[in-house]
Amino acid sequence: MRTQFSPVWILLISVISIFPTISRAAAVFGRADVVAIQNARTADLVVLDSGFKSGLRQGMICGVSRGSLSLGTVLLVELRPTASAALILSLNSGQMLAAGDQIVIKIINT
Numbered sequence: 001m002r003t004q005f006s007p008v009w010i011l012l013i014s015v016i017s018i019f020p021t022i023s024r025a026a027a028v029f030g031r032a033d034v035v036a037i038q039n040a041r042t043a044d045l046v047v048l049d050s051g052f053k054s055g056l057r058q059g060m061i062c063g064v065s066r067g068s069l070s071l072g073t074v075l076l077v078e079l080r081p082t083a084s085a086a087l088i089l090s091l092n093s094g095q096m097l098a099a100g101d102q103i104v105i106k107i108i109n110t
Contacts, residue, residue, distance in 0.1 A: 030055040030104060031054070032048040034049075034100065035047045045086075046088060050084065051082050059076065060105055060106075061089065061105075064101050069095075071091060071101060072088065072090045072097070073090050
């Protein structure tokens with residue numbers, strides 16, 4: 001049986017091969033660093049250096065920050081043990097994401 005890969009995973013695998021440090025596990029549970037932003041026709045893909053081994057799960061909404069500056073939110077769409085991909089949900093006015101920005105799981109109080 002032949003395995004089929006989604007376009008997101010083909011992109012994620014190619015970015016991982018370019019950035020070998022992505023294979024390390026995150027030092028903090030529920031956090032990750034942005035490795036790259038891949039521009040696409042319909043949406044930009046955010047590649048992260050952590051995956052489900054760090055507590056991230058598909059469908060989670062995460063805040064993105066640079067130091068103490070809040071940049072926006074992303075949605076985790078594809079995960080591997082030590083890498084993941086997210087889509088940008090929103091960006092604060094005048095902000096752009098870049099490699100080195102950090103994500104943390106948003107906790108929704110009910």
